[in-house]
Amino acid sequence: MSVVETKGVSKTYHESTVPVHALTDVSMKLDEKEFAALVGPSGSGKSTMLNMIGGLDAPTKGSVSVGTRDLAALSVPQLVEFRLHNIGFVFQAFNLIPVLTARENVEFIMLLQKQKKRERHERAEELLQAVGIADRADHRPSQLSGGEQQRVAVARALASRPTLVLADEPTANLDSHAAENLLDIMARLNEEYGTVFLFSTHDERVIRRARRVITLHDGRIASDERHD
């Protein structure tokens, strides 16, 4: 049973006079426990793809399902609930609420899920430990380095116990050391919790860490390779 399945997904943007075909007839599956990279040149449709899977945007054609759910069948508020409980997001930047501490940022998502205080504390503690931020848990994002902020973002993404984490160029703003460190952590969490990771990247070293590499070119899948 696949965790994500897209069937013939196309996305055309009509925002300017010339329509932009960001994705054309993309079909693919992600299985349980996968740790996959989405690569391709700038403008190839990586972000668009992640937005479709995450229910942030709807395809022009085709269907996206996560688990047993067809996203097209969900209303806007249902999509919000779906994202809250099933998907963890890590963006390139602006992942965290600047006025909250690292711990509060991780707990915030569980607060939205209406989890109990005890549970929130324990889970946040555990995840901050796992991403190596436990000693800086009470710092605000501005007091953390870029790498540390992204690690907190990964902790936040996992806090809601999602089946799938979508990360759009999570290492783009990091130096190679911090990037590798983040990938280590993501790989370890993928092993430990079995959460599926799909991340887009340009970085060769990051691509090498993926067990599956899906390459997009002009909105189509150019190759899909597994390195197990």
Added chain:
Amino acid sequence: MLLELAWKNMWRNPTRSLVIIAATTVGLTGGVVAAALMYGMADQMITSAIETRLSHLQIHHPDFLVEHTVDLVIPQADSIVTYADNMPEVIGVSPRVVVRGMASSAKTAGGINLLGVEPSRESTASSVPSSIVKGGFLGTRRRDHVRDPIVIGTELAEKLELQTGSKLVVTFQDAGGQITGAAFTITGLYETVSSRFDETHAYVRAATVRRLLGLSGGYHEIALRLSDASDVKLVEEKLQSRFRGIVADSWKDMAPDLRYMSEMMNSMLFIFLAVILAALAFGIVNTMLMAVLERTRELGMLLAVGMHRRLVFMMILLETLALSITGGILGMVCSGALVALLDNIGIDLSLFSKGLRVFGISEVIYPSVPVELYPMLMALVVVTALLSAIYPSIKALRLRPAAALRTAA
């Protein structure tokens, strides 16, 4: 949780928030203090009018205030005075013989109300006997024992160019309709806060006017002073039901302009504050709009990770409310303190006092506001805050997460 987040967000740009909070504080303080000044003036105008001209209640023959003829005396005046003396609500009773006349000196002349009073009683019902600036009030001093003494206001004395000791001729119609007149000796000058009053009221002994008018007895007017102004209706009813052939009028009946003034103050104040708050609302809208636009990516992220629009809307709404209410509370505290302080020391407007005395206002104003103003003000602030919050919050509501996040790239 949302409230805490809103509060923290408010302090993200402390300068900007403080500017708007300070604007609210200063705006409200200015508004309230100005209002307090107006209230204080109105209050003083009413109080001084009651103390000099009106007293709380006046009793007349039913036709006297219309016709002003000498024979319209109050029936059973003596028993009314005795009755009023024994009413617990009443602290002063002064019966008067009232006639309109013309006061003239060698220089000029002017219309006056000549009040014939019992000097010791007059001082219980009006503040004029205690407002003497020169001489005495009709025999309260030994050397006033001249024939036909008169006490006039400084304003009239100046106008007629007279002094204490000068002769003043007053002409009026007697009971038979004949023009008669008499020369009085000025034995005292008084000065109240109203120059208009001082120019038009002169006091003599009741017996003197009666003799000149050819009246055998009686009074035209009985002025009552109460210990508590709010008893006025009660005392009025008691007197009306007890005695026939008289009318008792409260100060509100005799001077409707003063009553409307105190009512008008409230609506003026309301309009005044509404204008200030409307101006503040634009500042708040601007600040919050900036806060929302600046945070587009962050709000997009919140929507993406699973925060409902409703919550984002609420968060912005609470942030706006927190901003305005903080300013509102500070404004009320500051204005409350300032008004209390000014009420204690008074504002000396002696620079303009010549002008003010025309309106019957004293030189030193003690600003005050009714306490009901503060809850009303708080309600106005909250309404303003809610109205100003709507537009920025709707902006936040319209954000689409994917698009908002794309602005991050």
